[in-house]
Amino acid sequence: MKKAILFGATGFIGSFLLQDLLNDESYDQVIAVVRKRLPVTHPKLEMLIGDYATLPSMKESLVGDDIFISIGTTKNKTPDQDKYYEIDHDYPLLAATIAKENGAKGVFLVSAVGANADSKIFYIRTKGETERDIIALNFDHTHIFRPSMLMGDRKNENRPLEKFMIGLFSVINPLFMGNLQKYRGIKGEEVAKAMLNAAKKPAGKVQVYEWKEMKELL
Numbered sequence: 001m002k003k004a005i006l007f008g009a010t011g012f013i014g015s016f017l018l019q020d021l022l023n024d025e026s027y028d029q030v031i032a033v034v035r036k037r038l039p040v041t042h043p044k045l046e047m048l049i050g051d052y053a054t055l056p057s058m059k060e061s062l063v064g065d066d067i068f069i070s071i072g073t074t075k076n077k078t079p080d081q082d083k084y085y086e087i088d089h090d091y092p093l094l095a096a097t098i099a100k101e102n103g104a105k106g107v108f109l110v111s112a113v114g115a116n117a118d119s120k121i122f123y124i125r126t127k128g129e130t131e132r133d134i135i136a137l138n139f140d141h142t143h144i145f146r147p148s149m150l151m152g153d154r155k156n157e158n159r160p161l162e163k164f165m166i167g168l169f170s171v172i173n174p175l176f177m178g179n180l181q182k183y184r185g186i187k188g189e190e191v192a193k194a195m196l197n198a199a200k201k202p203a204g205k206v207q208v209y210e211w212k213e214m215k216e217l218l
Contacts, residue, residue, distance in 0.1 A: 008070035016192035149185035
């Protein structure tokens with residue numbers, strides 16, 4: 001049996017992933033690092049309350065086989081680019097570094113379609129640099145998931161533009177063919193399920209999953 005460490009359990013993908021990990025027999029313990037206690041109880045769940053600043057002090061508790069990272073923010077929530085970079089790059093990298101030092105073998109990272117460390121676009125460059133630096137940690141298995149538009153209802157969040165885009169993608173998704181398939185929208189719960197299924201049959205040193213590869217894991 002294995003232990004999983006999850007960062008981002010309160011997020012759109014992470015909330016589905018938490019439930020999937022708790023319900024899966026492959027893991028006998030799930031450590032979720034959160035900023036405040038979740039209204040979730042489960043005999044397999046251990047919650048650690050903390051954030052980027054306090055993470056080093058938790059090192060002795062961050063011991064697991066696989067680490068799942070679905071941390072992220074938005075420009076509206078975090079307009080300051082330095083803080084944005086800390087959340088989207090520094091925090092995932094620190095979490096992965098600590099887990100690797102404690103013996104974790106696999107890392108499963110939510111990134112974004114088009115991630116490119118050489119991009120002039122801040123968001124795309126940040127995602128690309130996060131991928132690059134986590135790959136450099138040299139886990140036995142590094143799995144990177146690059147969704148495009150995330151489909152589904154974000155509970156307790158009012159995002160009218162996003163709701164419009166979800167409706168639009170539900171219509172135009174079939175138009176993305178061939179090399180454009182990676183831009184198809186995908187449900188948050190499908191990304192979570194793909195991450196868990198990838199963890200149950202890891203293959204290769206570094207794997208990148210876009211829309212087609214994630215769908216094949218379902």
